[in-house]
Amino acid sequence: MSETHANEGTEVKKPTKAEKVANAIAERFPNAQVEVKTNKWMRERVWVRVQKEDYRELMKFIKALDGEAHYSIGIEQDWGEELGFLNHLVIYYDDAPAVSLLIDVHAPKDDPTLPDISDIFPIALQFEREGMEMIGIDFEGAPDKRRLFLPEDFPEGIYPLRIDDKGVPEEMVHNAGHPYYLKGGAKK
Amino acid sequence: MRLSPLIPTVLRNLAKKPATNLFPKMEPVPVPENFRGRLIYDVDKCVGCRMCVTVCPAGVFVYLPEVRKVTLWTGRCVFCSQCVDVCPTNALKMSDEFLLASYDKYDEKFIWFKEEEIEELKKKLEEQKKAKEAAKKAENK
Numbered sequence: 001m002s003e004t005h006a007n008e009g010t011e012v013k014k015p016t017k018a019e020k021v022a023n024a025i026a027e028r029f030p031n032a033q034v035e036v037k038t039n040k041w042m043r044e045r046v047w048v049r050v051q052k053e054d055y056r057e058l059m060k061f062i063k064a065l066d067g068e069a070h071y072s073i074g075i076e077q078d079w080g081e082e083l084g085f086l087n088h089l090v091i092y093y094d095d096a097p098a099v100s101l102l103i104d105v106h107a108p109k110d111d112p113t114l115p116d117i118s119d120i121f122p123i124a125l126q127f128e129r130e131g132m133e134m135i136g137i138d139f140e141g142a143p144d145k146r147r148l149f150l151p152e153d154f155p156e157g158i159y160p161l162r163i164d165d166k167g168v169p170e171e172m173v174h175n176a177g178h179p180y181y182l183k184g185g186a187k188k
Numbered sequence: 189m190r191l192s193p194l195i196p197t198v199l200r201n202l203a204k205k206p207a208t209n210l211f212p213k214m215e216p217v218p219v220p221e222n223f224r225g226r227l228i229y230d231v232d233k234c235v236g237c238r239m240c241v242t243v244c245p246a247g248v249f250v251y252l253p254e255v256r257k258v259t260l261w262t263g264r265c266v267f268c269s270q271c272v273d274v275c276p277t278n279a280l281k282m283s284d285e286f287l288l289a290s291y292d293k294y295d296e297k298f299i300w301f302k303e304e305e306i307e308e309l310k311k312k313l314e315e316q317k318k319a320k321e322a323a324k325k326a327e328n329k
């Protein structure tokens with residue numbers, strides 16, 4: 001980049017914190033797909049798509065990188081053939097901007113198991129419990145597999161956030177109804 | 189024993205007038221400009237574009253294809269005003285009315301464009317159609 005483009009004061013040192021983290025992860029986990037994406041407000045995020053086998057090791061690696069690493073959220077996703085679990089972490093946050101780190105791990109639907117990481121990041125357990133009931137991922141070795149949000153009398157084997165036939169069936173969907181339809185509006 | 193630091197404030201306030209609105213003995217607190225109250229629908233202005241059906245988060249609208257209008261049940265309305273913003277003909281607007289308590293959730297005041305009005309419009313459209321056809325036949329002769 002030429003000097004004329006550099007804006008004094010807002011100049012970004014290369015490599016940035018995010019790029020350093022991305023490089024460290026890519027070096028240690030050659031099988032992972034690591035990418036630094038920049039959004040329209042120039043905010044960098046490190047996206048990591050990791051293999052199931054490396055997932056626990058990667059979480060331990062992050063904890064070792066920054067002992068203060070903050071686990072923000074775990075998001076269960078239905079990708080059609082696969083189920084996904086996306087972890088959002090924030091590390092190196094003592095000076096802004098922190099490094100925003102997204103760890104994505106997938107499991108095939110016919111073997112929907114993922115390792116539990118709640119011994120590394122204890123708060124992950126509540127997101128894993130949600131993932132188990134909402135989408136049917138089995139977190140192997142999770143110390144608590146009780147439901148978190150669904151009521152006790154909710155049927156087994158139905159996962160509300162699935163987009164396939166294990167999702168909520170039509171008969172379970174209720175609507176208080178619009179008076180026009182209740183009075184037989186469209187049917188008359 | 190330590191005295192509460194609130195005591196001087198309490199004593200001072202005891203000498204003041206209450207700062208309450210004695211509704212219903214008084215008028216309620218006036219609403220600000222652009223207040224979002226009960227939704228008003230003008231059937232005649234509606235062109236049946238279905239934008240309000242698409243944008244409403246609460247399922248207030250039902251589209252009526254035969255008459256190309258909508259019927260509303262504002263019992264569900266969350267007063268977000270998105271339908272008002274999107275309506276291209278200004279057939280929808282928000283009023284100042286906010287005293288909307290009712291014993292019946294299907295109260296008249298919550299329903300715009302009722303069954304009878306729909307039937308009436310249907311008949312009117314039918315008649316117009318017949319009149320048009322008759323006019324055309326007369327022209328062709």
Ligand code: SF4
Binds near residue numbers: 245264265266271272
């Ligand atoms: S104000 Fe909002 S909730 Fe009410 S009818 Fe319009 S779009 Fe629906």
Ligand code: SF4
Binds near residue numbers: 235236240
């Ligand atoms: S957006 Fe306005 S014109 Fe269009 S259907 Fe709704 S009320 Fe009618």
